[in-house]
Amino acid sequence: MDKRNVLITGATSGIGEATARLLASGNFNLILCGRREDRLLKLKQELSAKTLVTTLTFDVRDKDAVKNAIQSLTGNWRNIDVLINNAGNAHGLDPIQSGSLEDWDAMMDINVKGLLYVSREVIPAMTERKAGHIINIGSIAGKEVYPNGNVYCASKFAVDALTRGIRMDLNVFGIKVTSINPGLVETEFSMVRFKGDTEKASTVYKGIDPLRGADIADIILYVLSAPKHVVLADITVFPTAQASSTLVKRS
Numbered sequence: 367m368d369k370r371n372v373l374i375t376g377a378t379s380g381i382g383e384a385t386a387r388l389l390a391s392g393n394f395n396l397i398l399c400g401r402r403e404d405r406l407l408k409l410k411q412e413l414s415a416k417t418l419v420t421t422l423t424f425d426v427r428d429k430d431a432v433k434n435a436i437q438s439l440t441g442n443w444r445n446i447d448v449l450i451n452n453a454g455n456a457h458g459l460d461p462i463q464s465g466s467l468e469d470w471d472a473m474m475d476i477n478v479k480g481l482l483y484v485s486r487e488v489i490p491a492m493t494e495r496k497a498g499h500i501i502n503i504g505s506i507a508g509k510e511v512y513p514n515g516n517v518y519c520a521s522k523f524a525v526d527a528l529t530r531g532i533r534m535d536l537n538v539f540g541i542k543v544t545s546i547n548p549g550l551v552e553t554e555f556s557m558v559r560f561k562g563d564t565e566k567a568s569t570v571y572k573g574i575d576p577l578r579g580a581d582i583a584d585i586i587l588y589v590l591s592a593p594k595h596v597v598l599a600d601i602t603v604f605p606t607a608q609a610s611s612t613l614v615k616r617s
């Protein structure tokens with residue numbers, strides 16, 4: 367079987383980077399995306415020993431940049447078989463009455479509109495070829511709201527709704543759509559949420575054995591390994607210590 371071309375947004379750290387590393391050893395060519403070009407180039411250099419890798423540096427908030435980047439792909443790279451919409455973050459953890467407008471804009475613009483811009487650019491070639499697989503990285507925050515999670519939760523609820531809507535619209539084309547909804551994964555996520563406050567960030571994972579990016583990568587590989595007639599539609603995954611957004615057993 368020919369190698370599949372996989373476009374991963376947010377490949378510069380955490381879940382996206384771990385997924386790139388795992389898929390590089392499989393039957394996949396990689397289009398790695400993110401804003402931090404130095405990291406993309408370093409990863410490309412490393413993974414090129416295993417598979418074909420190209421990089422696209424853009425901010426998913428910038429619709430022209432998204433369009434230009436994806437349209438700059440040439441040759442076989444234009445045939446994107448798998449789109450992994452992973453780029454995203456939480457910004458802040460504040461009650462609604464004192465939340466920052468900049469944080470709210472960032473979450474809605476990146477997690478929701480960014481996912482839409484990338485999807486809109488990639489999907490038409492999939493519908494033309496009547497083939498493809500879209501994997502959206504949602505969150506348990508897109509299934510349950512938690513205190514002070516307000517806008518981040520809203521952005522991930524939107525991702526959940528979009529995943530379902532995209533699945534319906536693309537059903538006629540035989541395109542698979544999967545949503546993966548993790549609980550606590552130790553990545554740069556909390557460093558971003560708490561704006562570089564290492565103390566606050568490490569508290570999130572204190573007393574538990576959290577998920578790692580590599581755990582989500584394993585699930586993505588499993589999802590991509592299913593036979594043609596099988597789609598894993600919606601997966602929620604927790605570390606064993608977690609039972610819901612708010613119920614976590616800490617030592």
Ligand code: NDP
Pocket residue numbers: 375376377378379380381382399400401402403424425426427452453454455456476503504505506547548549550551552553554555556558579
């Ligand atoms: P990281 O902070 O480690 O990774 C986030 C990635 O998103 C980075 O590669 C970053 O790249 C990219 N990104 C952020 N903003 C932009 C932007 N404006 N334009 C382009 N790329 C952007 O966090 P995770 O790996 O944990 O997060 C990945 C996904 O998983 C997110 O959607 C997150 O909501 C979701 N998630 C995470 C959980 C967790 O507990 N960690 C749990 C559930 C879901 P760069 O900065 O280079 O642009």
Ligand code: 8X3
Pocket residue numbers: 504505506507515548549550551611
């Ligand atoms: C990330 C998981 O619980 O921090 O989406 O919102 S949580």
